[in-house]
Amino acid sequence: MKKKIYYYLREERFDESTFIEKYADMYFESDESDESDENLPCPFPFLNKTTQDDENKILNLLEKDYKWTCEDVLNILVWKTGAKEYKYSDDEITLTPPGREETNITNLAKKIVEEQADLRKKASECCFAEAYKSILDIVVESEAKNIGTVYCITLLFFLSMGKIAIYDKQAHKSLLAIKNCVLPGKSVGYLTPPDKTAKKKVAEMYDEFYQMLIELFPDYPDCDIPCKRNIDRALWVYGHYFEV
Numbered sequence: 001m002k003k004k005i006y007y008y009l010r011e012e013r014f015d016e017s018t019f020i021e022k023y024a025d026m027y028f029e030s031d032e033s034d035e036s037d038e039n040l041p042c043p044f045p046f047l048n049k050t051t052q053d054d055e056n057k058i059l060n061l062l063e064k065d066y067k068w069t070c071e072d073v074l075n076i077l078v079w080k081t082g083a084k085e086y087k088y089s090d091d092e093i094t095l096t097p098p099g100r101e102e103t104n105i106t107n108l109a110k111k112i113v114e115e116q117a118d119l120r121k122k123a124s125e126c127c128f129a130e131a132y133k134s135i136l137d138i139v140v141e142s143e144a145k146n147i148g149t150v151y152c153i154t155l156l157f158f159l160s161m162g163k164i165a166i167y168d169k170q171a172h173k174s175l176l177a178i179k180n181c182v183l184p185g186k187s188v189g190y191l192t193p194p195d196k197t198a199k200k201k202v203a204e205m206y207d208e209f210y211q212m213l214i215e216l217f218p219d220y221p222d223c224d225i226p227c228k229r230n231i232d233r234a235l236w237v238y239g240h241y242f243e244v
Contacts, residue, residue: 004216005181007241008040016217023234028052044240048082048098055229062161062225068116070109073155077105077147080154100146108142112155123160128210129203131156131164136196149193149202162225165210166232169193170239175212177242184241191244 006019014022026042029049058079061072074093078086081097093106112119115138122134135155139147150167157166169190176188194201214220217231 004178006178006238007184008043019238020230020234023237024230026237027233028055042237044237047237047240050079054079059225059229061158064161068113070106070113073109073112074105076155076158077151080151097146103144103146105142105144105147108139108144108147111138111142116159120159120161123156124163128156128164128206129199131160132202132206133199135159136199139196147196149196149205152196153206162228165213165220165228167193167206167209168232168236168239170237171232171235172209173239173242173244174235175209175216177238178216179212182242185243187243189244190242 006014029051083095083097086095093109094102094104096102123131135152153167156164173188173190182188
């Protein structure tokens with residue numbers, strides 16, 4: 001494999017540990033009082049960032065013995081979609097991702113909570129294809145609209161307690177860029193994820209993504225959750241440099 005290259009604004013090149021540290025930090029809303037030279041400015045001012053507190057709260061759902069509620073399912077999807085508008089009651093659970101229509105996930109949340117033990121077992125012990133089918137069946141049965149491939153994999157990430165890597169367009173772009181030494185601003189040849197119902201194609205896409213992930217970051221499978229999330233965050237930020 002060619003030497004891995006991580007860029008900062010084209011000019012500066014990072015080693016792997018510096019890449020993870022610097023870009024993972026850019027994932028969070030900055031503390032304006034911290035003007036340390038160690039904190040590089042984020043080159044993407046448009047990012048929909050989160051706070052460290054919000055990240056910590058959502059990661060609590062990865063605890064092995066934690067029992068999910070419908071509100072937890074909502075919080076996972078709000079976190080992933082970046083939705084600023086959402087509703088939660090015993091009768092109706094909805095969220096509105098930026099630029100999209102309102103999505104009702106009432107039935108989806110209830111079904112996931114009801115079947116969480118079986119879903120967790122499959123997500124943790126089965127191959128990706130089998131685990132994906134288990135969550136897809138729930139999504140289709142619930143008739144939840146706008147819960148596509150990426151959101152299904154996000155749910156598996158939490159159900160598997162991090163064993164199944166979280167998937168994101170930006171992370172996939174980053175891996176392609178790092179592997180092929182692509183300069184910021186250039187295309188990486190990224191393809192849109194297949195429709196959620198195309199199970200074989202989804203499994204192939206995920207396998208390509210995961211094989212690149214462990215090729216470029218060999219320690220990833222054995223990392224604890226905080227370590228994995230640092231890599232995830234860095235890849236998500238870095239991917240914004242590149243065209244599809």
